[in-house]
Amino acid sequence: QVQLQESGPGLVKPSATLSLTCSVSGGSFSGHFWTWIRQPPGKGLEWIAHIHSTGSTAYNPSLQSRVTISLDMSKSQFSLKLTSMTAADTAVYYCARTWDYWGQGIRVTVSS
Amino acid sequence: DIVMTQTPLSLSVTPGQPASISCKSSQSPLHTNGRTYLYWYLQKPGQPPQLLIFEVSNRFSGVPERFSGSGSGTDFTLKISRVEAEDVGVYYCLQSTQLPTFGQGTRLDIK
Numbered sequence: 001q002v003q004l005q006e007s008g009p010g011l012v013k014p015s016a017t018l019s020l021t022c023s024v025s026g027g028s029f030s031g032h033f034w035t036w037i038r039q040p041p042g043k044g045l046e047w048i049a050h051i052h053s054t055g056s057t058a059y060n061p062s063l064q065s066r067v068t069i070s071l072d073m074s075k076s077q078f079s080l081k082l083t084s085m086t087a088a089d090t091a092v093y094y095c096a097r098t099w100d101y102w103g104q105g106i107r108v109t110v111s112s
Numbered sequence: 113d114i115v116m117t118q119t120p121l122s123l124s125v126t127p128g129q130p131a132s133i134s135c136k137s138s139q140s141p142l143h144t145n146g147r148t149y150l151y152w153y154l155q156k157p158g159q160p161p162q163l164l165i166f167e168v169s170n171r172f173s174g175v176p177e178r179f180s181g182s183g184s185g186t187d188f189t190l191k192i193s194r195v196e197a198e199d200v201g202v203y204y205c206l207q208s209t210q211l212p213t214f215g216q217g218t219r220l221d222i223k
Contacts, residue, residue, distance in 0.1 A: 035212075045161065045204055047212040058211060061113075094160055099151055099208060100172065102160040 002027035004095050004103035012089075012110050018082040022095030022103060025076065029053055033098035034078045036069060038091040039105075046091075050098055051078055085110045114139050114207050118215035126223045131192040133218045135205035140186055142209065149208040152181055152190045155217075156201040164203075165190065197222055 008020035022034070035050040049059045049069040059067050063082070071078040082089060092105040115138040125131045135150075142148050150168045153161035163172040165181035168188060178193040192199060200222055205215040 044217045045206075045214040047214070050212075060211065099166065099206065100163050102162070105160050 002097055002101040004097065004101060006093060006095050006103045006106040008093075008106055008108070010107055010109065012085050012108060013112055014086055014110055016085050018080070018085050018089070018108060020080045020093055020095075020106065020108075021077050022079070023075075023077050024097070027097070027101075029071075029073050029076045034071065035096045035098045036080045037094045037096060037102075038089075039094070040088075040091045048080065048082075048093075087111070114141060114210050114213050116205050116207055116213050116215040118203075118205060118218050120218060121216065122219040122221075124221050124223045125192075125195040127197060128194050131195050131199075131220060133190045133203050133205075133220075135183075135188045135190070135215050137186045137188070137207055139210075141207040142185075148184070150181075150183070150188050151206040151208070152179075153204045153206065154199070154201050155204065156198075159201075161204060195220070195222070 003025045005023045012018050030053045033050045033052050036048040038046050049067050051057045051069045051071050066083045068081040087110050090110045092107050094102050094105045096102040117136045119134045141150050148168050152165040154164055155161040164175050164179050169181045180191050182189050202217045202219050204217050
């Protein structure tokens with residue numbers, strides 16, 4: 001059974017950079033796409049970015065200027081960086097193996 | 113972008129009765145490889161979304177047979193043959209043929 005676990009800060013200051021990591025266990029990292037999705041409080045799901053195990057990436061155009069996704073296959077991890085955080089970025093952030101297995105999510109609040 | 117529009121936005125169903133959710137896409141999510149990357153998820157309260165259906169009509173591992181998906185072109189449907197109490201939550205459709213986009217969600221509760 002593939003398992004994913006998000007890690008990172010729960011609180012980020014406005015204008016700071018958010019760094020999240022997703023650790024993957026129980027399955028092969030190779031040959032799959034890996035994805036970040038977010039969900040603002042009480043709202044729907046928004047795809048942020050994905051990366052293939054070969055390193056190819058795709059980004060949501062609305063976030064592309066602020067987002068970087070990367071992977072570390074040696075650690076079976078992939079990561080998200082989101083710069084210039086604002087209150088609008090407050091959300092639960094999920095990592096997923098596109099599109100079947102999801103992590104439990106990490107709640108990130110942007111506040112001073 | 114492909115816009116995914118779900119209807120209804122909410123429904124209340126008596127246990128044992130059927131339920132149906134529609135998802136219409138602004139463009140066909142049919143890929144040039146012949147596959148249609150259309151998915152259905154259920155997000156139970158306080159949990160991450162769980163995959164129910166992939167590529168329009170394929171039930172994911174462990175998903176009960178009462179869930180079925182169908183559709184083609186720009187019109188897709190998720191059906192629950194007999195709703196159970198554990199089916200409560202928000203249902204989302206997703207296309208990933210182009211840059212991924214989700215429907216706005218349909219909240220199902222029990223009468």
